[in-house]
Amino acid sequence: MLKNIQEWILLLAIFGLTAYLGNWIGYGMLSVDGLLGIFVLILISLAGLILQKLIPVNIPSVGYIGILGILVSTPWFPGSEYVVEWTSNIQLLALATPILAYAGISIGRNWADFVQLGWRSFVVAACVFLGTFIGSALIAEIILRMQGII
Amino acid sequence: MELVKDWRLHALVLLIVLLTEWVGTYEIGVGPGVILFLPMFYAIIIGLILYFTPLVKKASAKNAEPFIVLGVTLLIAKIGVIIGPDIGTIIEAGPALVLQELGNLATVFIALPVAVLLGFKRESIGMTHSIAREPNVGLIIDKYSFNSPEGRGVMAIYIFGTVFGAVFFGLLSGLLATITPLNVLSFAMASGVGSGSMMTAASGSLIAAFPDLENQIAAYAGASNLLSLSTGMYLSIFVGLPLTEKLYRLMQRRRGDDAAQTKGE
Known part of the structure; x- marks a missing residue:
């Protein structure tokens, strides 16, 4: 479990950094707030991934992550205004581009099946x-x- | 830790991202509508091309998979914090969000006749009972086995969706939202029907076409995707698959009658 968490943190950090730089080039948003925004998103994802392992119910981790994200940004959650402010510096589309870049490289493996x-x-x-x-x-x-x- | 150390993969992805984000979005007018070309589409195509160059080792292509999963978790987290401040709008749209899941069944009526006409036999059941994402593939393989005609059918659609789904939905959603009389928010909900990357591409196009509605589009698409993930398989088990089986038998009987008649004449 601890090894898992360590690996998740590193992988999310690599992905987050790429998205952050894409966010800068594509949308001209380079700020400390943006970095904090990525950091918050990584924390939410991490918490969801851990919850999925801890809770013995068959719900995919994105289920927990979506709910956690909603929870920490609702007005009655303490500090939610920071969560909303920081993460608003990260464009949704800037997160999408690296996902599809990794996806492009990985789907090459299915290409032979695809053309058949x-x-x-x-x-x-x-x-x-x-x-x-x-x-x-x-x-x-x-x-x-x-x-x-x- | 092998995943982390694959620095060549991460460097390539970073270069792809910087290049495609720098190029930016282009749109092509098609009559009254637009097709949007977003950085993420160039990224998937460049990634695919790179796979066939020596730059990408076969192991790297496998290492890329967990990053798709983790990237989607960040995306869902972002959608969560978009929904949070306006949680009321999602609750208000709850009935539409839940009921549009039934739209998944429309594919049975549209795609099954096409599959049968094209000469597919029981493959067509696997192909058209659902949108063929991981849970549906699991269901079909569990029920009919991997090497059954149904199993081959569901795998065909699954592979097509994996390779081409994001681009297909991305190009189509922007176009449909601009040429059909349906509201962009309806398409936002429909964007959630498939995988995370399909949702990303479809809603991304909608956002690029209607930037003022970004938050609402992302919220509807994300909520719909979460709902599809959690209910999609049960809809398949209890409604989609039985319906497809029934419709298939009906069509076979009809064709059988036709064939018998032709023989008799």
Whole structure:
């Protein structure tokens, strides 16, 4: 467990630094607040990863992390204004770019399987993704309209 | 600790990130809509190309995987702190968030007939019962085994999604949100249907197209993704898969009748 935590901290720090530098180049945001923002996000992720190991229920760690993130930034949590202020210096898209850079390198391993699928599979896959996406959007649209949110 | 020491991998990713962020976002008008090209799309493509160069060792490609997982945890943490201050808006949108999960079932009605028409047999059940992320793959393999037609089917969609899903959703979401009459917030919820990187790409495009709504888009997409992760498999077990099986048998019977009739004539 301790070894796990040590490794998580190092990996999250490497990822966080890359995202922080991307945040600077892409969005011109270079500040101590931004560094603190990354630090807070790493702490939240770490806490969620640890909780997932400690609690013997089959919930993915992102479940805990999402809830922790919400909790520490709600107005009634002490110090939440700092959490919100610091993390607002890190753009969501700046976190996304390194994820997909690592993903690009890693999906190379699936490439041989991918090209073997053939065009018929591609057509079905496109229908699956499009169907789910539009199906969800349609239902959301109907309910949001009924509620008068949009 | 091997992961940490793979400095070449991290240096490459850093270079990709700096380069792509420096290039920035471009948009192409398509009639009334736009297709957005975001740094993250260049990043996934450059990463894929680099895999085939000597710069990336095969071990590095494997080492990259835990970083995707950890990167997504940071992204979810960020979405959490976006939601927190406006937790009220998410609670208010709760009914829509929960019910849009059923949209996953729409794929059965759209994709299954296409798969059957294209000549897939029982593969089509694995292919179209869900969006084929890890929990669904697990379910199919558990129920039919890895080497069954259903197993091959779900793996085909899984591989397609892994390789192409983020780019597919990213390019499509911005375009659909700008050309269809549906509200961008509805598409924000729909962005959560798949994996973390699909959600990232789809909602990223929406944010780039509607920057004023950034917080609400991120909140809806993130909440929807968390919900899909936690409920997706159960929806598959209790509704998606039985429905697909039933519809498949119905279509087979119909085709069987057709075939018999043709023979009789």
